[in-house]
Amino acid sequence: MLVEINNLKIGFQSRTGLHQAVKGVSMTLGTEKLGIVGESGSGKSLTARALMKLLPRQTVIEADRLAFDGIDILAASEKQMRSIRGKRAGFILQDPKxxxxxxxxxxxxxxxxxxxxxxxxxxxxxxxxxxxxxxxxxxxxxxxxxxxxxxxxxxxxxxxxxxxxxxPDPELLIADEPTSALDATVQAEILRLIEELVSERGMGLLLISHDLPLVSHFCDRVAVMYAGHVVEELKASELLSAQHPYTRGLLNCMPSLIHPKERLPVLTRDPEWLK
Amino acid sequence: MTIEIDNLRISFGDREVVKGVSFNVAKGASFGIVGESGSGKSTVLRAMAGLNNEWSGRIAFSGEDAPLHRPPAFFRKVQMVFQDPYGSLHPRQTIDRILSELPLVHGMNKIDDRIAKVLSAVALPISARFRYPHQLSGGQRQRVAIARALIAEPEVLLLDEPTSALDVSVQAEILNLLADLRAERNLTYVMVSHNLSVIAHLCTEVGVMIDGNMVEEVTTEDLRLGNVNHAHTRELRSLSVELEEPA
Known part of the structure; x- marks a missing residue:
């Protein structure tokens, strides 16, 4: 396994106490394409950044296991991390500007x-x-x-x-909202390019986005995150049969060109989802 | 308020970025402009709002030509909502202060009542009134930006990508709010976006811009059915159709 994440918790220490932003996330990634989807604040970027140890010092990271290609990230020295970042795992950020x-x-x-x-x-x-x-x-x-x-x-x-x-021919590519700052036509081109290159070179891809249908076109699996939890993980092709009300809500609230809706359904957040 | 735009040309220095755009919007209608970045769609909107003085051609509201320098009364009738709710609200002013700016400038009465009314119109809790922008979420901030436009009691709202900085779940709430407000107050909308589905949801007619020209005007109905002529419209449509369905 290229990436193993087991029960990852990320918190921020503040004057008033510890704020947990990621509350026990588990996922694994081999040479495949995994999408992480969620709203802002769901902890998707934090999860990816924790994997590269790119979080500020006051961040409290705990995990039963957090590993990249067998290397324990939590125990790794800064020197070891530098040999991973860029060289073995590339990071594409949102805005090239x-x-x-x-x-x-x-x-x-x-x-x-x-x-x-x-x-x-x-x-x-x-x-x-x-x-x-x-x-x-x-x-x-x-x-x-x-x-x-x-x-x-x-x-x-x-x-x-x-x-x-x-x-540097990395084995893993992490793309954090690589196309959110771009036009619709360019967006598709860039994602297609990433997908092609990843498949050609046999790399792993972690694609982070807030656009669920878009991600499903370019990934094998999709993990849906809500408030620091992975609420559902499913094959991209099975998105239409998603079970979790949050996933279904995200799919339904998009306006559609082909299937016009008089009113857009709005997400009703259920406190149950947090459990 | 009807809107007529006739042969609008806008240049920055030697570079012409809008090359003769014409369209009409009926009173109470909503017109969408789609195009890629750099196609000139926002520039058209800014010229309509009076934020750009370097244009030629004709911009008319209710049959009256808008002068290059707009009189204050113009801004009571026409208001604009910007893309980024993080950048368009003053970070050191409370929501109350932000919303009272326009009524103060225009010497309107009962400012206190107006603010309370407009906050409830955009479904913001009254507790938001004395908060600062950073204490609100992105969706709440965009509601404040809409409230700031509404407090002038305008007849036309110019919307520049009002939802593209927001999550899809919040986008749905804001689009519903905009649709409700238009129905309640008989507003006329001109909305700019690069997202065809968003435009099709809110607007009845769509103009497609590329490279400073409006190459096609279609009704949303024809757009949904695929009755379009220009290659660029077809490209935008097929991409939108392909990507909005899950794989």
């Missing part, structure tokens, strides 16, 4: 990521960077490599982020 360095060319940033993990000369890494940009289907990779982040569109920026993450 804030994740790329605005004063360096795109080529040099992708080259840097390749050089850090693979070594080689400047020239070699720049050539590798252009190859990577080509792999994420950028039409004129040389021109894009020479431009700065503000000169390219959001979709292009996200492709660049993906190219950087692919440089």
């Amino acid at each position: 804030y994740s790329l360095n605005p004063v360096k060319t795109i080529g040099s940033q992708v080259a840097e990521s390749w050089h850090t993990h693979k070594g080689g000369s400047r020239r070699q890494s720049l050539e590798a960077a252009i190859m990577l940009l080509e792999q994420v289907k950028i039409r004129d990779p040389r021109k894009v490599a020479a431009s700065y982040p503000h000169e390219v569109s959001g979709g292009m920026g996200q492709r660049v982020m993906i190219a950087m993450m692919l440089a």
Whole structure:
């Protein structure tokens, strides 16, 4: 198993006490595509960040088991973590605007990521960077490599982020809302690209999103999170037969082009779901 | 209030971003504009709201041409709701202060009553009145933004992606609220979004923009059935249909 999470709890210590944000989440991931879906505040991003130990120091993390490829994350040193982050597990964030360095060319940033993990000369890494940009289907990779982040569109920026993450050939790709800042057409292109690359290279994918139907198109399994719990985990193809009222509520409250609704059904939150 | 837009052109420097857009909206109707980022849809809306003075062509409300610099009375009739409820509310002002700004500027009476009334119209608890924006959730903040527009008792609401920063469950609540308000107060809506299903839910007619041009205007009915002509409309439609159904 690439990722094992068993009874993960994440809390924040504050003046008034401990606030539990993730309350016992368990999931496993092999070389497959797993989607985590939930509303803001459900703990989906925290779960992924805990896996890379990317949480602030005052965070209290407990788990029966939290492992990446057999390595116990909770016991791992910062040095060990640095050999995992980026190299063995890539992280794609929501908005490329804030994740790329605005004063360096795109080529040099992708080259840097390749050089850090693979070594080689400047020239070699720049050539590798252009190859990577080509792999994420950028039409004129040389021109894009020479431009700065503000000169390219959001979709292009996200492709660049993906190219950087692919440089060290990671085994796991974590994508946290990779397309929420993008247009509908670009959104589909980027997700298709991620899915293709992941399948081609035999990687594991953890896709975090708030859009349930969208995720189901690009994942094998979907875990639905609500208020720090996984309330339901099911195959993407079986989404329509979801049992949990929260999952069904999320599916129903979307407006639809083909099946117009006079009024959108609104989620009625049941305190029972928290148990 | 009817709205007529005729050959609207907007440039930033040498770059023309809206290249002759025309459409009409009947009183009490709702018109949606879809398009990708950079297609000029928000720019059209901002020019209508009087937030951009560099335009040419004709923008008319109730048959009256809107001047480049709008008189104060204009903003009693036409109000706008912005995309990001996190960025559009003053972080150091209470909800009460935010909502009283417009009535004070326009010298309206009974401000206290108006605020209480408008808060209940958007289904916010009265306890929200003396909170700060950061103490409210995203959906509650968007309700405040809608309340701020409603307190002017406008006839037209211009909505710029009002739900795209929200969770789908909250989006449903806000869309229902907007539909109810329109029915109750006979408001005219112009809404901009990149989400075709959201537009189709709230609007009866849709204009599709690409690269500064409005390439097609269709009724929502035709859009649902697929009776569309332009390739871009077809592309947006098929993508929306494909992705809204679970796999």
